[in-house]
Amino acid sequence: MNAIEVKNLTVVFDSQKILDNISFQIDEGSFTAVIGPNGSGKTTLFRTILGLIPFSGEIKIFSQSIKSEKVKKLIGYVAQHFTFDQTFPVTVAEFLYLNLAKENRKSAQRNIKHALEELDIDKFSNKKIGEISGGQLQRVLVARAILNTPRILLLDEAAAGIDIVGQKEFYHIIKHLNEEHKTTILTVSHEVNFVHSYSQRILCLNKKLFCDGLVKEVLNEKNLIKLYGEYSLHRFHHHEEDSLPHFHHHEEDSLPHFHHHG
Template sequence: MKVVEIENLTVNYQGILALDKVNFSVESKDFLGIIGPNGAGKTTLFNCMLGLLDHYKGEIKFFGTSIKKSKKYLGQIGYVPQKPVFEKNFPATISEVVGMGLTKNSKKDRIDEVLQKVWLHELSHRRIGDLSGGQQQRVFIAKALVNSPQILILDEPVTGIDSQSKELFYQILHDLNQKENITIIWSSHDLDAVSKLASKVACLNRTLFFHGISEEFFHNENLLKMYSESSMQMHMHHHED
């Protein structure tokens, strides 16, 4: 069953073509890794999917319905941003931060439940700003999960996090996909982690030049070479700019 369909998605952002006719779909229970260099359009793609950017051409459908017609799909999505921006001394405990995501239909017990899933239940009364970057990202996973979403969207969630915390983070994502059947759409620079975790891969560099089974991509030297050349070109392009 297709839970997400992206059709001919084109985004022109201040005269720059950020995304060019991107087409792909996500099946229920997929673990999709979206890879691509900096400036490839990953965050733009997510911003369109999450309703934060609506100046695009093409169609985005969640559960078969265009997101322009209804915003109800947002209730079925959990989102973990790259690096959540908040005041370091914001007076909110971990429980309060996770509880911010609760809707009227969710039970308050969910806060403890989701904190256990990310192994933070013992720290629930600590202030969010007192935690390490890795722990904070686990809090934001818990917040994204509090309404029992069907889809979890993560935008380069482990940027700037130490390797031990990354491993723990990846383990949590793996368990959510395998044990709880949550569809995961995850953008990352970490090709090694994507090859180990993702069941499917989408390679994005303003346009989509691969979408398919993970092994197909990582066992195909031509595709890997194409990806690294494209990344290098993008890198050079950024420097020229």
């Protein structure tokens, strides 16, 4: 069954096409990554799926229109940037409870406990939200997104700013949600090495959909050049300070290998 179906999606801001006639389907229970350069429309795509941006075309969630309030409850979302006053005097558990204010206390406590355990952060539940690390905060934000057990989880560069070890732990937990609970994952990432390791499928986006398929089929030099431009291989090979992963192809293996130099 299709968890997400997008047909002829176009988004226009100030007479400029941000997304241009995009169509794709996401299978229920799959793990899909969206890659593309800055300004390619990745965040716009997610916000459109969430019903936050006007569009032309069609978007369905489990065969239902995204205009339905019932459908919106099926989606959890972690935004690219989250800012808050670090002196805000609430614990991790209290922060999550703020998102469940309409539920009775017992039900809310049960949901919070479950979400914290799923993200392996239950030991931080009584810590002040401003005292935890960036990687721990990202897990808290995912815990918030899964409080109501969504069937789809949208992650917009949710691991950005976390060190390599933290990113590996983060994606391992997301993969657990995907495999154990059949949560459909759609993630935006610039870290192609993690995309390669954890995703089953990739959408290559730069306003238009340049490629769409299994990781082993589409993650190659030709498509990366098509997506990021001719300069991309130079960046992958030579810029150690760059945030993009470093691309090395091993002759004995048909799959590309990615190494991040930090």
